[in-house]
Amino acid sequence: MTTRAKPWPLPTSGGRGVGQARPRRRIAVEPRYLILVMCALLVAYLALVPVGTMGVAAFRSHFLIGGPSHWTLRNFVTIFTAPWFGALVTNSFLYAGATAVVSTAAGFGLAWLVARTNTPARALVSVAAITPLIIPGILSTVAWALLFAPQVGPLNDLLASAGLPTFNIYSLPGMVFVQSMHVVPIPFLMGVAAFRSMDGSLEEAAAASGARPARVLRTITIPLARPAILSAGLLTFVQTISTFEVPQLIGVPGHRFVFVSEIYAALQAFPTDFGAVGVIGVFVLAIAATGLVLSARLGRSTATQTLTGKGFRPRVADLGRWRWAGLGVAAAFFLLAVILPLAMLVWSSLLPGYRPPSTEALRSVTLSNYRAVWTTPALVGSVEHSVVTAVTAGAIVTVLSAVVAYITVKTRARGRSLLDGLATFPIAVPSVVMGVGILYWYLVAPLPFHLYGTLTILVIAFVTIGLPYGVRFLTPGMARVSDELEEAASASGAGWLRTFQRIYLPLLAPSLLAAFLYTVIVAFREITAAIFLYSSGTEVMSVMVYNLWSDGSYPVVAALGVIMVAFLASAVVVVWLLGGRIQITRLTNQG
Amino acid sequence: MIKLTGLVKRFPGRTVTANAVDGLDLEVPAGSLAVLLGPSGCGKTTTLRLIAGLDRPDRGEIVIGDEVVCDPGKGIFVRAHRRPIGIVFQSYAIWPHMTVAQNVAFPLQGGRPRIPRRKVRERAVAALDLVGLADLADRPAPALSGGQQQRVALARALIREPKVLLLDEPLSNLDAGLRDRMRDEIRAMQQRLGITTVFVTHDQDEALAVGDEVVVMSEGRIVEKGLPQDIYAWPRTEFTARFLGVSNIMAGTVRSVAPGVTEVVIAAGVLRCRPCPGARDGDRVSVLMRPESFLLSRRRPDGPAWRGTVDFSIYRGDCWDYHVKVAGEVLKVRVYQEKAGLAHGDIVFLVPDESAAIVLPAPGTASAPAPGGAPAVVR
Numbered sequence: 027m028t029t030r031a032k033p034w035p036l037p038t039s040g041g042r043g044v045g046q047a048r049p050r051r052r053i054a055v056e057p058r059y060l061i062l063v064m065c066a067l068l069v070a071y072l073a074l075v076p077v078g079t080m081g082v083a084a085f086r087s088h089f090l091i092g093g094p095s096h097w098t099l100r101n102f103v104t105i106f107t108a109p110w111f112g113a114l115v116t117n118s119f120l121y122a123g124a125t126a127v128v129s130t131a132a133g134f135g136l137a138w139l140v141a142r143t144n145t146p147a148r149a150l151v152s153v154a155a156i157t158p159l160i161i162p163g164i165l166s167t168v169a170w171a172l173l174f175a176p177q178v179g180p181l182n183d184l185l186a187s188a189g190l191p192t193f194n195i196y197s198l199p200g201m202v203f204v205q206s207m208h209v210v211p212i213p214f215l216m217g218v219a220a221f222r223s224m225d226g227s228l229e230e231a232a233a234a235s236g237a238r239p240a241r242v243l244r245t246i247t248i249p250l251a252r253p254a255i256l257s258a259g260l261l262t263f264v265q266t267i268s269t270f271e272v273p274q275l276i277g278v279p280g281h282r283f284v285f286v287s288e289i290y291a292a293l294q295a296f297p298t299d300f301g302a303v304g305v306i307g308v309f310v311l312a313i314a315a316t317g318l319v320l321s322a323r324l325g326r327s328t329a330t331q332t333l334t335g336k337g338f339r340p341r342v343a344d345l346g347r348w349r350w351a352g353l354g355v356a357a358a359f360f361l362l363a364v365i366l367p368l369a370m371l372v373w374s375s376l377l378p379g380y381r382p383p384s385t386e387a388l389r390s391v392t393l394s395n396y397r398a399v400w401t402t403p404a405l406v407g408s409v410e411h412s413v414v415t416a417v418t419a420g421a422i423v424t425v426l427s428a429v430v431a432y433i434t435v436k437t438r439a440r441g442r443s444l445l446d447g448l449a450t451f452p453i454a455v456p457s458v459v460m461g462v463g464i465l466y467w468y469l470v471a472p473l474p475f476h477l478y479g480t481l482t483i484l485v486i487a488f489v490t491i492g493l494p495y496g497v498r499f500l501t502p503g504m505a506r507v508s509d510e511l512e513e514a515a516s517a518s519g520a521g522w523l524r525t526f527q528r529i530y531l532p533l534l535a536p537s538l539l540a541a542f543l544y545t546v547i548v549a550f551r552e553i554t555a556a557i558f559l560y561s562s563g564t565e566v567m568s569v570m571v572y573n574l575w576s577d578g579s580y581p582v583v584a585a586l587g588v589i590m591v592a593f594l595a596s597a598v599v600v601v602w603l604l605g606g607r608i609q610i611t612r613l614t615n616q617g
Numbered sequence: 618m619i620k621l622t623g624l625v626k627r628f629p630g631r632t633v634t635a636n637a638v639d640g641l642d643l644e645v646p647a648g649s650l651a652v653l654l655g656p657s658g659c660g661k662t663t664t665l666r667l668i669a670g671l672d673r674p675d676r677g678e679i680v681i682g683d684e685v686v687c688d689p690g691k692g693i694f695v696r697a698h699r700r701p702i703g704i705v706f707q708s709y710a711i712w713p714h715m716t717v718a719q720n721v722a723f724p725l726q727g728g729r730p731r732i733p734r735r736k737v738r739e740r741a742v743a744a745l746d747l748v749g750l751a752d753l754a755d756r757p758a759p760a761l762s763g764g765q766q767q768r769v770a771l772a773r774a775l776i777r778e779p780k781v782l783l784l785d786e787p788l789s790n791l792d793a794g795l796r797d798r799m800r801d802e803i804r805a806m807q808q809r810l811g812i813t814t815v816f817v818t819h820d821q822d823e824a825l826a827v828g829d830e831v832v833v834m835s836e837g838r839i840v841e842k843g844l845p846q847d848i849y850a851w852p853r854t855e856f857t858a859r860f861l862g863v864s865n866i867m868a869g870t871v872r873s874v875a876p877g878v879t880e881v882v883i884a885a886g887v888l889r890c891r892p893c894p895g896a897r898d899g900d901r902v903s904v905l906m907r908p909e910s911f912l913l914s915r916r917r918p919d920g921p922a923w924r925g926t927v928d929f930s931i932y933r934g935d936c937w938d939y940h941v942k943v944a945g946e947v948l949k950v951r952v953y954q955e956k957a958g959l960a961h962g963d964i965v966f967l968v969p970d971e972s973a974a975i976v977l978p979a980p981g982t983a984s985a986p987a988p989g990g991a992p993a994v995v996r
Contacts, residue, residue, distance in 0.1 A: 225708055225710065227706040227707075227708050227710035228710045228712055230669075230671050230697070230704075230706070230710065231704065231706060231710035231712075231770075231773070232698075232712075232723065233670075233671065233696070233697040233698045234669055234670075234671070234697050234698070234700075234702055234703065234704040234774075234783075235698075235703075235723050235724035235773065235777070236698050236699075236724050236727070236728055236777060237698050237723070237724075237727055238698055238727070239698075241727050242698075245723070245727075246712060249714045250712075250713070250714060252714075344673070
């Protein structure tokens with residue numbers, strides 16, 4: 027990079043050491059473009075490397091094992107003809123399919139209650155729908171495993187005392203239930219959007235045509251929402267097939283192996299067949315990509331369908347006495363999604379060893395588990411690692427997505443839509459593929475330094491995963507800063523850097539902060555990618571929760587989990603508050 | 618026949634005093650078309666939705682035909698799907714996931730006794746034929762133009778042969794030319810079928826052209842109702858006068874009341890107006906005159922005339938509109954069949970057609986409702 031090539035026009039009082047202005051205009055633009063190009067290359071690298079490496083590994087013999095390596099289809103043949111592969115595919119599709127059906131039905135039902143009826147206290151459902159941001163999947167999995175623990179789980183106790191058969195959570199239905207609780211916000215939010223954008227007069231026209239409410243639902247409401255329903259189902263399917271916690275914590279003890287847990291088991295085994303893992307990874311990637319493409323296509327068709335002309339008012343149905351039933355459903359969902367898991371975590375964290383809730387157990391309540399977290403170096407280390415990696419990843423994502431948004435919104439650079447596509451691409455990559463792909467790459471890449479076993483490799487994974495969200499926050503933010511504002515700054519003699527500092531930075535501040543915090547949240551919760559990338563000494567909190575759980579130290583897991591929830595909750599509250607700020611800035615920008 | 622008695626509808630969240638519909642009484646005789654006319658927010662659409670059963674009134678009785686479909690006092694509420702109605706929404710509400718024929722056939726299906734499929738199809742095509750769309754029966758509904766969707770909505774509303782047809786601003790989403798044609802078609806069809814119809818609109822031209830009776834509404838109440846020509850020519854309130862057509866409204870005082878004539882002193886002079894029942898000497902009143910009820914000339918005519926100056930003029934093709942300043946007040950005057958226009962500052966003389974001067978109770982002095990948010994001049 028040419029140093030000091032650009033004489034930034036600074037005010038005389040500026041004294042930033044770049045004084046003597048001798049205008050050399052042609053070179054002047056160079057550093058700016060150099061930065062843009064470097065960022066674009068970095069984005070491309072981050073987006074493509076994991077998937078590319080995974081793909082290569084699947085087609086190589088002796089990948090990572092030494093010995094002569096060559097292109098081959100052997101891995102595919104071996105896997106696809108293996109006796110256990112059929113059962114693996116069946117289990118995975120059964121698990122993900124059933125989860126998609128259950129969570130989509132529940133999500134759209136709840137969405138209908140919230141968006142289209144006068145159910146009292148329906149805000150409870152909306153609040154419950156964002157709790158998965160606050161309670162990471164690994165923690166709610168832990169909580170449900172405790173709640174339904176075979177002998178001592180309080181819910182099974184309850185069932186038994188009511189004379190009902192107990193629920194074995196370590197089973198396919200158990201996996202489907204817990205995973206459905208994790209992903210139900212996706213169909214819920216999509217359902218609310220679909221129902222809100224549906225013209226209520228379409229349903230009223232049916233009622234005025236003599237159709238009973240049930241027929242209106244069957245012939246008008248559901249068919250109109252069908253594209254959104256299918257789209258949500260596909261998204262939950264993809265999400266389910268690519269995450270780690272439920273298959274590992276619930277499925278493996280119940281001997282139900284699916285793709286993710288199989289990949290994890292294969293990588294723990296010795297000697298490791300990296301090529302075979304690559305094949306399963308490519309398989310998962312193909313399923314996810316198909317699902318997402320179909321889902322996006324359906325999303326487009328809904329957008330054109332639900333729009334109608336003027337006189338557009340979404341209508342709220344008066345449920346009459348049935349609204350109390352609606353309240354019951356809303357309250358039950360709130361109980362299941364928020365109260366029970368949180369209460370279980372807090373309860374377990376306050377006892378020296380696990381005991382079911384009772385007044386007698388209340389006497390042994392102690393803070394010793396929290397003390398243990400703060401006095402065990404490994405645990406303190408995991409908290410540090412989580413904070414450091416999440417915050418670093420957040421900062422990098424914020425800068426990168428600001429640059430990407432600037433290029434795609436404010437310049438006419440060729441390939442800018444490709445850049446946007448690359449930055450959004452990681453959203454289509456299942457976390458398991460992301461983790462394994464990054465792992466493979468840094469094991470084989472001819473780099474002068476080792477990244478495997480460092481926190482840096484975790485940061486790289488978190489940056490890649492967070493980038494699409496960062497871009498989503500910053501692209502609209504950037505679009506709201508009108509071109510004239512930048513032009514007015516340059517017309518006032520400000521250079522690019524000063525324009526960025528004085529114009530963009532203040533105006534974009536809310537979007538930047540939101541992108542930063544959201545990435546921090548995403549990174550903090552992530553386990554699927556992290557589980558493949560940590561090594562002893564670089565555990566983050568989610569990984570530590572898993573390891574402690576495997577060792578059976580439930581009370582300490584709970585204490586660590588409560589700390590995690592507290593951290594995430596405060597971050598979510600800040601994002602929430604910022605949401606209001608962003609609205610306000612939008613208004614003032616227009617006025 | 619539709620009969621509404623003491624209808625009240627309140628929407629939660631609004632102040633208690635501002636009812637959407639506030640004590641409405643209305644009877645629409647069998648086979649006639651009543652237009653609910655008023656500015657937005659006057660409660661006309663809410664009234665229509667109450668008749669349809671899409672909203673529940675807080676008080677009041679609704680009778681359709683000889684059936685009481687709603688009487689909260691007695692706990693009677695027949696829901697929309699059990700009322701003998703057909704409705705056309707402002708947005709048409711054509712179901713995008715069905716073909717044209719499926720849209721139209723929908724009201725015939727799912728009822729009891731079941732109508733055989735062939736019969737349903739026949740009647741759907743017949744209904745489409747009625748609106749001139751029989752050859753589009755198997756098109757997907759979203760592929761139609763706005764005007765065609767409108768016709769489908771109409772066919773769908775009529776196919777069950779309902780006792781009552783409800784039209785909620787059916788023309789407001791159409792282009793100007795198409796609007797006039799559809800308006801005339803709807804009116805012709807309504808008269809041919811002899812179906813009792815309620816037509817909601819905020820457009821006065823539409824209201825006058827289409828209705829057997831025009832019901833002017835404001836703030837959830839009926840301001841006045843009557844034949845279109847009576848409502849336009851002889852409005853009984855200032856609100857109606859301002860809302861229907863362009864009008865000059867001049868403040869004045871009653872000087873004398875004699876049989877057949879009421880003399881009113883206004884700024885420009887004395888007007889011998891049409892009789893106004895209830896007016897007494899010394900009452901403060903408003904005098905309404907339409908722009909076309911003046912004779913305008915450049916030379917002083919023989920009889921009494923008002924002298925004024927032209928403020929500005931608008932050429933409209935078939936006529937000229939002038940703003941003429943008379944005794945400090947600006948009057949709108951319309952002149953047909955004039956070739957050369959007048960310019961700013963020209964001196965003119967106005968002879969008012971006193972038989973077209975109408976005395977109205979001044980706002981706030983009589984029992985008539987206040988004009989509220991009515992636009993000063995519509996058009």
